[in-house]
Amino acid sequence: MLPGHIVIFLIVPVFSEGCCAGNFQKKRTGLEQNITHQHYRVVEGESFMMPCLKCVNRNMAVVWSRTREGRDGKEQPSFHCGREFPAEAKHSGKYTSLTCGSNLSVHLQVVEKSSLRCFQPEETSTSLLLAAGGEIPCPGLNCSDNTDVRWYKGNKTVCERRDCCVKNGRLHLCQVKKQDTGVFFCDRQVNERGVRWTFRRSVNVRAVPHFSPSYRPTISHPVGKTTEKVELGRNHTLTCEIYFPFEMKFSPEVLWYMNYGGNTNNATPLPLEPHKQEEVEPRGFKVTQRAIIKDVTLQHLNNTYTCIASNAVGNSSVTIKLERKIKVKWPSLVGYPIVALVLVGGLGIVLHVKWLELQLIYRSRFQHGKHDIDEKEFDVFLSYVWSPTSADVEGLLTPSFSSRPENYAEACSSSMDPLNCEEGKATQRPLEVLLPRVLEDRWGYRLCLLERDMLPGGAYTNDVVLAVQRSRMLICLLSADYLSNSNAVFELESGVQALLQNSSLKLLLIRTSRASASLVQPKPPLPILVQRALKVLPSLDWTSGKPGRPTSNFWETLRKRLPDHRVQLVHSTDQ
Known part of the structure; x- marks a missing residue:
């Protein structure tokens, strides 16, 4: 027989099976243009897809x-064309598209x-073998002569651009391809009372590499002839990971x-956890x-453990042993x-990190050296920022203490709360006015x-440093204005440096109501020394406008906290 005749005989069976290579179905969309x-009539529970039309505006x-006819104004369902959805009885009705006009429905x-008449659920799904030919039946076709x-x-029609x-x-x-997995629709025409x-019907298709393993x-995992580390007296989990070939009814x-x-002839099954399965x-x-x-006991170390996986083709197994995990203990001579x-x-x-704060805490709270009181010219160096509000209040202050009657002065001098006196009636008075x-x-x-005791014309920085050294105590009235004033911050910084060099100086911070939490890092930023000192230095809180016990405290x-009183207040008496 000639080779050409052999080729002809090999080609003929392909056509006899009806695969129709090149016999494309005529292009046709889901809704013909002349209709x-x-x-559409569909079966409840099966997938359906509304048709897409070629409207004037293709970008929409x-x-x-669904129209509202007989629906009592209730919200009506709507569907995008080309999207699959399971058909339900409530979806029945007439649908129109505003995009293409109401003349199409x-x-x-x-x-x-x-x-x-005959419904067979198995007809609505099928599996096809990849890279081979396949056949998809239309559900209910056996009950119809159409x-x-x-x-x-x-x-889109299936045979529009492929061999089928x-x-x-x-x-x-x-030839079945991986992209064939999905829903196929088969349409038949039925005439009923003059209506076409x-x-x-829909068919769920799955393209699979093979039907049986x-x-x-x-x-x-695990790899054979290996060991796993275990700890005696504790639970141990054995894990086996297996890859199974695809099969239609997979039951590992x-x-x-x-x-x-x-x-291996003397084996006992181990209790198993529910297996985990994923498709790869x-x-x-x-x-x-x-x-x-x-x-786990010592007896478990004498045994071996086998994982066995089986399917219709055969089984695979792997055996491992357990090995005791030795805890490393450092000798006491080295560990301690x-x-x-x-x-x-x-x-x-x-x-090293907190050394500065520790020094400030110790010097400000626990160490105040003995010194001759007369060595210092001032008892208290008062550092504050003179605000416009303070200046206004200063002009309204009452006459000085010396002009008061004798009995009034004695009462005020013996009182621990100056606000009990007439001069302290206005509790709204700023502290920088009241405290001096x-x-x-x-x-x-x-x-x-x-502003009162320093001679004009001198160097400001030298005057501040000298005034701090000649004072027994530095009191700073902290406020929002104070932390934003470079001169005031320099006075506080000079006091901190003097405290670190001379333990005889006392330093006290009084936080007024004008101090704002947002000025913890004002602009320009505070020096690092000041920032760290503000965290640990002794402080008092003053809130104006609250007479009574809080103010007295x-x-x-x-x-x-003030230094020892060196000058007793003497009042002149006129007998």
Whole structure:
């Protein structure tokens, strides 16, 4: 026989099976252009897709909305063309598209499965073998003599651009591809009382690499003839990971066995946890099976453990052993010095970082050196910012203490709360106005005020440093204005530096109501030394406008923190 004749005989069977290479179906969309009113009938529970039309404005999506006829004004369903949805009885009705005008409509009728003469659920799904030819039957075709069937995937005919054909109502694919997984629609025409209905059925298609497993399972973990570390007295989990080839009715079988003394003939199944399963394309399925050994003992170390996975082709197994995990214990002669070294190193780091704060805490609270009182010219150096409000109040102050009657002065001098006197009636008075009068007029302390006691024409920085050194105590009235004033901040910084150099200086911060939390980092930023000092230096809180016990507590606490009284207040008496 000639070689040419052999080639002819090989080609002829392909055509005889009806795969119709090159016999494309005529292009046709879901709704023909010359039909303005289309009627669709679908089965409840099956997938459906509203047709897409070629409207004037192609950029707008076609949305089908049901009309309100007989619906009592309730919200009506709407569907985008080209989107699949399961048909329900409530979807029956007439639909129009505002995009393409009301002259086009779709009538949808959803029928119950029980109303069909023959309904076979298995016809609505099928599986096809990849890279081979396949056939998709149209559901219910056996109960009808109408074999004129149109097949669609989405809104496009199936055989429009691929090798396939429709034979006796069945769709024949010459070569199944991975993209064929999805929903196919088959349409048949039914005439009823002069109305032409398109009876649409859906088929769920799945393209699979093979119907039955082609090889036995592959165990990826654990690897054979290995050991796993375990701790005695604790639970241990054995994990087996297996890859199964694809099969239509997948039911994995994975078991763990304990072999006594390593003898596989003397094995006992281990309790298993529910397996985990996931599909891995295109290989098939990955299964993870775990077994737990409770309270591992020395006896468990003498046994071996086997994981066995089986399918229709065969089984695979892997065997492992358990090995005791040895805890590393440092000898005490080595461990204790290392721990001590780590603690000392950590303490050194903390001291290095916080050394400045620790110095300030110690010098400001616990160490005030003995010194001759007469060595200092001033008792208190008062640092504050003179605000416009303070200047206004200063002009309204009452006459000085010396002009008061004798009995009045004695009462005020003995009182711990200057606000009890007439001069303290206005509790709204700023502290920078009130405090100098209390310290000097009431309590007899010698006060240093830069604007009053410093000679003009000198160097400001030198005057501040000298005034701090000649004072027994520095009091700073912190406020929002104070923290934003460079001169005031310099006075505070000079006091902190003097405190670090001379332990005899006392330093007190009084936070007024004008101090704002937002000025913790004012612009320009505070010096680092000042920032760290503000966290640890002794402080008092003053809130104006609150007479009574809180104000009295403030003056009592302030009096206790002031230096020892060196000048007793003497009142002249006129007998």
